[in-house]
Every structure is written in C-alpha cells, then in structure tokens.
Amino acid sequence: MASVSLRRIEKDYGAVQVIHGVDVEIRDGEFMALVGPSGCGKSTLLRMIAGLEEITDGEIWIGDQLVNDLAPKRRNIAMVFQNYALYPHMTVAENMGFSMKLANEPKQERDRRVAAAADILGLSELLGRYPRQLSGGQRQRVAMGRAIVRDPKVFLFDEPLSNLDAKLRVAMRAEIKQLHQRLRTTTVFVTHDQVEAMTMADRIVVMNAGRVEQIGTPLELYDRPDNLFVATFIGSPSMNRFDGEIIQSANGPAFRLADGTVFALPASAPAGQEAVCGVRPEHFALDDNGIEAEVVVQEPTGSETQVIMRLGATQATGLFRERLSVEPGERIRVSVKPGLIHLFDSKSGIRL
Amino acid sequence: MNSVRDASRPARRDSSRSGVAAETLVYYALYAVLALVVLFPLAWVLLGSFKNPGEIFAYPTTFFPRDFTLTNYNDVVRRTALPTYLYNTAIVTVFTLVFTLIIGTIAAYGFSRWNFPFKNTTMVTLLILQLIPSTVNIIPYYLMMNWMGLLNTRIALVLIYTATHIPFTIWIMKGYFDTLPRSLDEAAVIDGCSMFRVFWSIILPLSLPGLSAAGFLVFLGSWSEFLVPLVIANSREVAVMSVGLYSFFGMDTTAYHYAFAASVMSTAPVIVAYLFAQRYLVSGLASGAEK
Numbered sequence: 154m155a156s157v158s159l160r161r162i163e164k165d166y167g168a169v170q171v172i173h174g175v176d177v178e179i180r181d182g183e184f185m186a187l188v189g190p191s192g193c194g195k196s197t198l199l200r201m202i203a204g205l206e207e208i209t210d211g212e213i214w215i216g217d218q219l220v221n222d223l224a225p226k227r228r229n230i231a232m233v234f235q236n237y238a239l240y241p242h243m244t245v246a247e248n249m250g251f252s253m254k255l256a257n258e259p260k261q262e263r264d265r266r267v268a269a270a271a272d273i274l275g276l277s278e279l280l281g282r283y284p285r286q287l288s289g290g291q292r293q294r295v296a297m298g299r300a301i302v303r304d305p306k307v308f309l310f311d312e313p314l315s316n317l318d319a320k321l322r323v324a325m326r327a328e329i330k331q332l333h334q335r336l337r338t339t340t341v342f343v344t345h346d347q348v349e350a351m352t353m354a355d356r357i358v359v360m361n362a363g364r365v366e367q368i369g370t371p372l373e374l375y376d377r378p379d380n381l382f383v384a385t386f387i388g389s390p391s392m393n394r395f396d397g398e399i400i401q402s403a404n405g406p407a408f409r410l411a412d413g414t415v416f417a418l419p420a421s422a423p424a425g426q427e428a429v430c431g432v433r434p435e436h437f438a439l440d441d442n443g444i445e446a447e448v449v450v451q452e453p454t455g456s457e458t459q460v461i462m463r464l465g466a467t468q469a470t471g472l473f474r475e476r477l478s479v480e481p482g483e484r485i486r487v488s489v490k491p492g493l494i495h496l497f498d499s500k501s502g503i504r505l
Numbered sequence: 506m507n508s509v510r511d512a513s514r515p516a517r518r519d520s521s522r523s524g525v526a527a528e529t530l531v532y533y534a535l536y537a538v539l540a541l542v543v544l545f546p547l548a549w550v551l552l553g554s555f556k557n558p559g560e561i562f563a564y565p566t567t568f569f570p571r572d573f574t575l576t577n578y579n580d581v582v583r584r585t586a587l588p589t590y591l592y593n594t595a596i597v598t599v600f601t602l603v604f605t606l607i608i609g610t611i612a613a614y615g616f617s618r619w620n621f622p623f624k625n626t627t628m629v630t631l632l633i634l635q636l637i638p639s640t641v642n643i644i645p646y647y648l649m650m651n652w653m654g655l656l657n658t659r660i661a662l663v664l665i666y667t668a669t670h671i672p673f674t675i676w677i678m679k680g681y682f683d684t685l686p687r688s689l690d691e692a693a694v695i696d697g698c699s700m701f702r703v704f705w706s707i708i709l710p711l712s713l714p715g716l717s718a719a720g721f722l723v724f725l726g727s728w729s730e731f732l733v734p735l736v737i738a739n740s741r742e743v744a745v746m747s748v749g750l751y752s753f754f755g756m757d758t759t760a761y762h763y764a765f766a767a768s769v770m771s772t773a774p775v776i777v778a779y780l781f782a783q784r785y786l787v788s789g790l791a792s793g794a795e796k
Contacts, residue, residue: 205691226697238688242710252696299696 155216186354231300381502412465431495443488590749609674617682681715
C-alpha cells in the first residue's frame with residue numbers, strides 16, 4: 154500500500170491543454186473516486202498515474218517514489234479497464250497469473266496466489282474457462298482478480314462498471330467496496346456516475362474541464378459544495394437552481410426570484426447582491442404556509458414521490474417521503490428550511 | 506368484411522412463400538452454373554491427368570478416363586525435372602512467407618499502434634507501390650539482380666517476392682491489428698510485458714485469422730508467380746513450378762498428359778495451404794477480450 158500524490162499535473166496534446174495543474178493527495182489505503190462529466194480529464198489523469206500516458210508537467214509520487222519516468226510495470230500498480238481487457242486466448246487462471254509469470258515467479262507460488270484471489274472473488278470453479286465462456290460480471294471479477302494477484306500498492310479502476318447492466322452494477326459496486334475493505338489497498342476509481350462515486354469512495358475528486366472543482370468526502374460534497382458545478386453534479390436528482398437576488402426583508406435576509414417569489418434565508422446570508430440559490434429536491438417540504446407550486450409531473454417510486462413542479466417561472470424537482478396523490482396542474486404548497494439553502498455567486502458560481 | 510379479409514391472408518402468405526422459393530431456386534441455379542464454369546477446366550485437367558495420351562484427344566471425347574492410369578504421374582516424377590521444380594518452389598515460397606510475415610506484421614503493428622510523421626503518406630505510398638504491375642518492374646529487377654550477382658538464384662526470387670508482398674501484408678495486418686482493442690496492449694504493459702512481449706504473447710496469438718489471410722495470399726502469390734522467375738531464374742536447377750510447367754509446352758508438340766499431371770501436382774499444395782489457412786480464417790478469436 155502507498156499514498157499517491159499528484160502535484161501540479163498538466164497535460165497537453167499539442168496546443169490543446171486537457172489537464173490544468175491538478176493537485177491531489179490520495180492517502181495510504183484510501184478509496185478515492187475521480188468523477189466528472191465525459192471529457193473532463195479523469196481517465197487521462199488515471200492513465201497518467203498508471204504510466205500509460207506521459208505527463209507534460211508536474212510530479213506523480215507513489216509512496217515515496219517519484220514515478221514520472223518509471224515504466225508502468227515498475228510502478229507497482231494494477232489496473233482494471235473499462236472493457237476488462239482480458240487476454241482472450243488465455244484461461245482465467247492464465248489471465249490472472251500472467252503478471253507473475255512475466256516476473257518469473259515459481260509456478261507453485263503463482264498457482265497459490267491465483268487460487269487465493271479466485272477464492273476471494275468466487276472464481277475458483279471458473280479457472281479453466283476462457284473469457285468468452287464467461288458472463289459480463291464474471292469477466293469483471295476476473296479483471297479484478299488479475300489486479301489482486303499482483304498485490305499492488307495501488308489499484309486503478311477505469312470506469313469498470315459502465316459496461317454492466319443496472320442490477321449487476323449495483324452488485325459489483327458492493328463487491329468492489331467489500332474488496333477494498335478487506336484488502337485496504339489504495340484505490341483510485343474513475344467514474345462518470347456520481348452515485349457510484351458517492352456510494353463507494355472515502356473521498357471524491359470532482360473534475361471539470363481538466364480542473365479539480367472540489368475534493369472531499371461524499372457528504373461534504375453533498376452538504377457543502379464549493380461551487381455551482383459541484384452542487385449540480387453531485388446528487389440525484391440534481392440540485393434545483395434559482396436565479397435571483399438576496400434582499401433584506403422585514404424578517405431578515407430572503408431570496409427573491411425574478412417573478413417575485415421569495416425564500417427565507419439564514420441570517421448570515423449577504424444581502425444586496427445577485428445570486429444563484431440551490432435547493433436539493435429532498436429539502437422541499439409540503440407546507441400549508443409555503444410557496445405555491447404547480448405540479449407538472451408526478452413520479453411515484455413507492456418509497457418516495459418525485460414531483461416536477463413550477464415555482465413561479467422556474468421549473469424545479471421535489472422529492473417527498475409522502476405518497477402524494479396530485480394531478481398535473483394541481484397546486485401544492487412547499488417550503489425549504491433556510492439552513493438547507495445553498496447560495497452561490499451568480500457570476501463566478503462560488504459558494505457564498 | 507373481416508372474414509373475407511381473413512380468408513385472403515393465408516393465400517397471400519402462400520404466394521409470397523412460393524415466390525421466395527422460386528427466387529432461391531434461381532439463385533442456386535446461378536451458383537451451380539458459376540461453379541461449373543470455374544470447376545470444369547479444373548476437372549478436365551484432373552481427369553485428363555489419369556488418361557492415356559491417346560485418350561486425351563480421342564473422338565468421341567471422354568470426360569471420365571476410360572482406362573484409369575497413374576502412369577502420367579509416375580513419368581512426370583521420374584522422367585522430368587518436376588521434383589526439382591517443386592523443391593525450388595517450396596523453398597522460395599517458404600522463405601518468402603517467413604520473411605514477409607515477420608517484416609510485414611511487425612511493420613503493421615507499428616503502423617497500427619504508433620503515430621509518427623508521414624504515417625498516412627507512407628501507408629498510401631505502400632498501396633501505390635502495390636498497384637505497379639510486375640511487368641513494369643521486370644527490367645529493374647533484372648538489372649538489380651545482375652548487379653548483385655544473384656541472377657539464376659533462388660535468393661533473388663525470395664528477395665523480389667518478399668519486397669513485393671510486404672506492402673499488402675502490412676495493409677492486411679494493420680487492418681486486423683486495428684480491430685484488437687488497445688487496452689489489451691496496455692493491460693499487458695502494466696502486467697510487465699516489454700513492447701516485443703506484448704506483440705509476441707498477446708497480439709500475435711490473437712492475429713491468426715489475419716496472419717492466415719495474409720499468409721495464404723503471400724503463398725499463392727509466390728507459388729504461382731510466372732514472369733519474375735521466367736526472367737530472373739530460369740535455369741533448370743533453380744526454376745520454379747510455373748516456369749517448369751511452361752517447359753511442357755514445346756514449339757512443335759506439347760506433352761499434355763504430363764502437363765495435366767504436373768498441373769495437378771503444382772495445384773495440390775495451394776489447396777492444402779488453403780485448407781490449412783481456412784482453419785484460422787474465422788473471426789472471433791478475440792471475442793471475450795471486451796464486454
């Protein structure tokens with residue numbers, strides 16, 4: 154196990170810069186997720202840690218070793234690819250033991266470690282099969298087995314669950330998390346799915362356009378997003394955004410939308426400026442004294458009801474624990490506790 | 506109203522089914538005619554090789570041999586230089602095959618996996634070179650081989666064949682390598698493979714269909730090339746099969762019975778090579794690498 158340190162990492166392809174001075178410290182044994190929309194540079198960053206992509210500037214440290222110029226095989230890392238990248242002409246056992254074979258490890262030791270990894274992943278019965286004879290989930294496990302056998306300092310996962318169907322993805326999510334809890338190997342996990350990142354990671358790096366937007370624990374990112382991008386990226390359904398201004402009303406600071414709708418704000422809100430107000434869908438509550446909203450669509454999921462509604466001129470999503478029986482066009486009244494409202498600067502998007 | 510419409514449906518289905526059957530019949534008849542056009546000359550040569558010289562030109566003409574004989578084969582092997590021609594052809598073909606595939610696949614892997622200046626220009630140039638007919642090159646070949654002192658040697662043929670077959674081998678193999686996911690190379694690099702080991706242990710075993718296709722075309726090309734060996738290496742000691750066969754056709758007489766037997770013997774290895782290559786000419790070897 155080892156920590157991973159990315160210092161002022163830059164990457165450009167000719168005139169196009171794709172990573173702009175990224176600094177990330179990944180602690181020893183930590184499960185770190187890199188998350189962001191497609192093209193934000195998260196996979197490039199992972200491939201740079203792996204040594205599959207050269208860095209233009211900066212330093213990558215694995216443990217106390219600077220690995221900038223080290224070949225991938227010397228970095229003591231293992232990587233699980235999005236498409237598994239299993240060797241089709243090798244059996245499961247050969248796939249898993251290939252790295253040890255290359256390292257000239259004795260066959261006995263090789264077999265022992267392959268068997269141990271297969272045991273952890275429930276692959277013992279499949280060791281003699283070829284990848285084409287396995288299901289998607291089994292292939293995914295073999296890819297992880299290949300990584301485990303190497304006993305690396307760092308596991309790198311490049312969107313390993315994106316090819317699985319929804320049900321299997323949830324199951325594999327739990328398996329990977331369990332595996333990490335068992336092995337405690339430093340893990341860097343790239344995903345574009347924020348739910349995956351939230352549920353699995355100790356900490357998350359949110360990236361956008363080659364820059365780090367925020368680093369923090371899942372709940373830190375959820376509860377105190379540093380900026381509008383993180384606020385709207387993290388959370389599903391995503392945070393509602395209202396444009397307006399902070400005013401000083403008789404009852405203290407309030408947020409006034411362009412159409413005149415007003416939310417109460419905490420006393421600390423800086424009045425007298427234009428801002429963006431963010432409200433998480435589950436922070437709306439049904440309240441007879443609240444603001445009037447027109448129901449556009451109602452989506453019951455059983456455990457909760459998602460309502461798309463129109464608050465003044467703005468469309469918003471609310472998530473209610475109650476089983477609502479409202480029809481489109483009907484009016485409901487909702488309120489938000491002032492302490493649960495997020496405020497962002499309307500120009501920079503930075504949290505106020 | 507409904508019942509009328511329902512009653513008409515099965516009839517319409519029947520007529521469309523018989524229409525499809527008739528169409529299929531026409532296609533199969535066409536295939537049969539085409540197969541006959543291709544196979545008839547081959548069958549004529551094969552069956553003729555088992556006839557006596559007199560029967561080949563007998564009237565009325567026989568298709569199947571009246572008196573089945575292996576004498577033509579026996580004579581061709583014992584009384585002509587055919588074994589030497591076969592040996593020369595085999596040597597030249599095997600070396601051409603080995604050199605072409607080694608150079609061609611390594612170059613193709615480079616073209617497939619790395620970007621370098623003028624990569625596309627080089628690929629197009631290779632294609633253009635392939636379009637030049639050997640007739641145009643024959644005098645330069647002769648002069649070069651003469652300058653190197655390689656006229657009337659098998660080495661000359663191997664050199665020329667290898668050079669002429671490398672471009673399309675690169676094109677075929679590059680096309681094949683492009684279909685193999687790069688993540689396989691990357692996984693192997695992380696597992697500890699050197700660049701050559703990735704190629705040897707991962708890429709090459711998965712490329713048997715591509716290698717078979719390219720290998721068979723190289724085999725066919727070098728086995729059946731006529732003009733180059735006729736000009737460059739036509740002495741009896743180094744002559745290859747195609748030139749040897751030509752020698753059966755004399756100014757005054759032609760030993761058709763020998764020519765038929767020799768033709769069959771020279772064609773057989775091509776068929777064997779095809780059957781061998783065909784085992785691997787199936788896609789799907791790389792299945793299971795990805796999702």
